[in-house]
Amino acid sequence: MTEYLQVDGVRLEYRLIGSLDSDLPTLVLLHEGLGCVEMWRDFPQRLAETSGHPVFVYSRQGYGRSDPKPHPWSVEYMHEEGLEKLPEVLAAAGLDNVILVGHSDGASIALIYTGGVRDPRIRALILMAPHVFNEPVCVASIEKAKTAYLETDLRSRLQRYHGDNVDHAFWGWNGAWLHQDFLNWNIEEYLPGVSVPTLVIQGEHDQYGTTRQLEAIQRQVNAPVQCELLPDCSHSPYVDQPDAVLSHIRSYLNRLVKEI
Numbered sequence: 001m002t003e004y005l006q007v008d009g010v011r012l013e014y015r016l017i018g019s020l021d022s023d024l025p026t027l028v029l030l031h032e033g034l035g036c037v038e039m040w041r042d043f044p045q046r047l048a049e050t051s052g053h054p055v056f057v058y059s060r061q062g063y064g065r066s067d068p069k070p071h072p073w074s075v076e077y078m079h080e081e082g083l084e085k086l087p088e089v090l091a092a093a094g095l096d097n098v099i100l101v102g103h104s105d106g107a108s109i110a111l112i113y114t115g116g117v118r119d120p121r122i123r124a125l126i127l128m129a130p131h132v133f134n135e136p137v138c139v140a141s142i143e144k145a146k147t148a149y150l151e152t153d154l155r156s157r158l159q160r161y162h163g164d165n166v167d168h169a170f171w172g173w174n175g176a177w178l179h180q181d182f183l184n185w186n187i188e189e190y191l192p193g194v195s196v197p198t199l200v201i202q203g204e205h206d207q208y209g210t211t212r213q214l215e216a217i218q219r220q221v222n223a224p225v226q227c228e229l230l231p232d233c234s235h236s237p238y239v240d241q242p243d244a245v246l247s248h249i250r251s252y253l254n255r256l257v258k259e260i
Helices: 043-051 077-093 105-117 136-151 154-177 188-193 212-220 242-259
Strands: 002-007 010-017 026-030 055-058 098-103 122-128 198-203 225-230
Touching (some): 002 077, 010 077, 026 043, 026 105, 043 055, 055 077, 077 105, 098 105, 098 242, 122 242, 198 242, 225 242
Parallel strands (some): 026 055, 026 098, 098 122, 198 225
Antiparallel strands (some): 010 055
């Protein structure tokens, strides 16, 4: 059931699967640049059932049924979400034992927060298709998304999930990524500050990033990093290869819980 949090005067939709009374860390899902609670589809439920962990998923401001966030957005919007908003969400939701599970922008937000703040509530990271720097392949794909939004039914398909927020979500994300100042966007400075175990999952055919992203994380994070490169998979592993993703996460969590 979808509920709402008040975070610094902003209403954010969320869903909790399972109980916070569990001794296991809560898996906090951080969505992609065009995502929201509903766009995770059945993945949160399957993740909870497969792992046994409680799962908390929310829509950032400007997405889904959360309060609007008019565009344009700052090119620092992921820093704002990671360093300012995420800790407020965790506090408002009463989450004090957490594993962050981020996809795309959500994975970058997880890295910024964990590397920049070193919050003891964060026990580990699970990252799908993370960005740690901008690449030409990413810019090209976001340009294609802009054309599709203007010329195809992409807007109407996204509107089913975002409602009145659809233009805020799309143009906020797209405008930031295509801004001239974003060409040199890079969060590698946060990687050495990440001191928790990290699982990284990426598709071999990710149209928004190359394996250089994984290599940078594996080389610079100050903790054990496990990387999984999935065949027949593009930018959304939990959509293209859900069974493989759930299997990797379950195995990883089973080992991790014994260590933390």
